[in-house]
Amino acid sequence: MPELPEVEVVRAGLAPAVTGALVTGVEVLDQRSLKRHDPASGDFERGLVGARLAAAVRRGKFLWLPILPAKSAQSAQPAAPSATSTPRALVAHLGMSGQVLLRTPDHPGGDAHARIRIHLEHEAHDELRVDFVDQRIFGSMAIDRMTPTPDGRPAGFSADVTGEWAGFVPGQVAHIARDPLDPAFDERAFLAAFAKRHSAVKRVLLDQTLVSGIGNIYADESLWAVRLHGEQPASSVSSRRARELLAAVRGVLQKALAEGGTSFDAQYVNVNGASGYFAHSLNAYGREGKACPRCGTLMVREPFMNRSSHRCPRCQRLR
DNA sequence: ATACACGCCTGCTGGC
């Protein structure tokens, strides 16, 4: 269930460990985790070993580590001609159950669901291992070519936006909209598209090509906050209410981020394996049969888009 | 273009 706050917690934890680090080894334990790796980008392992990582960047639920061009590769493998000209990144998506864990190189394996291991060397800290663990394999890692962003702004969130990689976005992320916490998020464009959609408002919130980073949990929380029924057609929501909804989305995401994300079990954890606390702050998601924190009415769970929606039948009515 | 159903995956839970 990693959504924007959970992925951001992972990004922030990863950044100091990977920025400037040299990849010294890669182990692919399960090829299925490379399903989004385009073989045309070259072999996954060979594309990483010997490469230096520049940063940890996030847009919505996508995470990527730009690869610095290897000028004088220490390895005997000369870079392919295209590899020197096209900026690339290691792209990760956590899917439903993905985790990125930082460990010491001698950490006993053990996890049944470890799929990829990346060994790092760094001038400023000891050697590290990045373990990609993913029970359900909805997530993936890939090396991807990057292209300049159409607006020239930084492609996603990271601490440093001065690197030459900042204005480049991985191909598989290019169609994903900026997220609502991104300073370059185009609010007017989103609200205009929102007003034209006849789909259910919750479906629009979950459409990553319009606004990214929102999943089932934060969609339900945001809709509860502004008393909207998820089945309400977006086009029937007034522009004022739409702006309130967007503000609620931002508020919910920021609060969850401040609390380290939402953890139900050991499924979502940060890079050190620790859980977040936002599950205690949920007002709607997973609260069927419990009292609405606002009016006391018993919350309901309803099927929606092959998943579940949680709402208060009194506060959130279809109009 | 928008809209939406479906498949991918594994592990846990509840009903019979």
Place this chain on the structure above:
DNA sequence: TGCCAGCAGGCGTGTA
């Protein structure tokens, strides 16, 4: 006790 359907659900693909 054992088996199987149902559920968790983000995203790419395919169809209308």
